[in-house]
Amino acid sequence: MTAVEDGDFVAGTAATRPLGRDIGLRIARAYLPRHPFGNRWDYYYARAKLGSDPLYSGVLDALRGSDAPLLDLGCGLGLLAHALHHDGQPLAYHGIDNDAAKIARARRAAAKAGLPQARFEVTDLALMLPEHRGSVAILDVLQYLSADAQLGLLEHVVAMLTPGARLVIRTGLDDGTRRGHTTRVTDRLANLIGWMQSVPKTYPDAAGLRGLLEGAGLVTTFAPLYGSTPFNNWLVVAERDST
Numbered sequence: 120m121t122a123v124e125d126g127d128f129v130a131g132t133a134a135t136r137p138l139g140r141d142i143g144l145r146i147a148r149a150y151l152p153r154h155p156f157g158n159r160w161d162y163y164y165a166r167a168k169l170g171s172d173p174l175y176s177g178v179l180d181a182l183r184g185s186d187a188p189l190l191d192l193g194c195g196l197g198l199l200a201h202a203l204h205h206d207g208q209p210l211a212y213h214g215i216d217n218d219a220a221k222i223a224r225a226r227r228a229a230a231k232a233g234l235p236q237a238r239f240e241v242t243d244l245a246l247m248l249p250e251h252r253g254s255v256a257i258l259d260v261l262q263y264l265s266a267d268a269q270l271g272l273l274e275h276v277v278a279m280l281t282p283g284a285r286l287v288i289r290t291g292l293d294d295g296t297r298r299g300h301t302t303r304v305t306d307r308l309a310n311l312i313g314w315m316q317s318v319p320k321t322y323p324d325a326a327g328l329r330g331l332l333e334g335a336g337l338v339t340t341f342a343p344l345y346g347s348t349p350f351n352n353w354l355v356v357a358e359r360d361s362t
């Protein structure tokens with residue numbers, strides 16, 4: 120992967136394909152309702168997300184090789200815990216989200232899939248964070264925090280990173296592109312239709328994000344992670360400099 124130079128991005132080597140269809144289907148089954156006529160929204164959402172978005176392949180690649188426990192901030196339905204399990208990465212996983220209904224469904228799906236290493240908690244990460252030492256994932260969440268809250272959060276998570284642990288962020292970037300515009304509009308719509316309780320606030324810019332992480336002594340890589348989606352999603356991986 121390549122670093123960002125003066126806002127000028129060069130395509131990196133983050134995985135750009137979604138997980139295979141079979142894995143997507145297997146994971147999605149954990150989100151089927153108990154009753155045949157129950158609500159299947161999460162099942163179809165999981166199928167569509169896993170089948171179309173390269174997010175999880177990119178994140179699995181970024182975490183591979185580290186056995187540090189993982190804190191997943193804004194974990195939603197906890198799809199990453201399932202993806203790690205299917206990828207043979209048995210990391211201790213702690214997902215937090217401020218949407219209590221999603222956390223309840225995440226717990227149910229993890230229990231159904233038999234993921235004893237996964238636990239979930241309702242927490243507003245703009246207000247407090249759990250104690251943690253290890254890796255941290257922040258996937259498609261930063262935009263729901265104000266610029267100040269993003270700064271405070273990132274300073275906290277940098278302090279959580281142990282040697283060999285990774286900070287893995289996927290985020291839209293504020294770069295004035297058409298992709299950026301599509302991302303903003305879609306995030307706003309997701310809130311308006313009720314899928315996302317939070318309203319998008321601020322998208323970080325690459326130079327500021329890199330400056331903050333590298334200023335804290337981390338080595339960073341930035342790479343596009345939108346695959347064939349129309350969004351402006353980038354994968355940022357940071358870890359302590361081991362040299």
Ligand SMILES: C[S@@+](CC[C@H](N)C(=O)[O-])C[C@H]1O[C@@H](n2cnc3c(N)ncnc32)[C@H](O)[C@@H]1O
Nearest residue numbers: 193194195216217218243244245258259263317
């Ligand atoms: C686009 S979803 C991403 C879900 C998950 N990270 C993934 O990639 O599959 C954003 C998630 O962030 C959560 N979120 C937004 N603001 C939050 C906050 N202040 N504290 C905790 N979670 C938050 C939302 O509830 C939602 O589940």
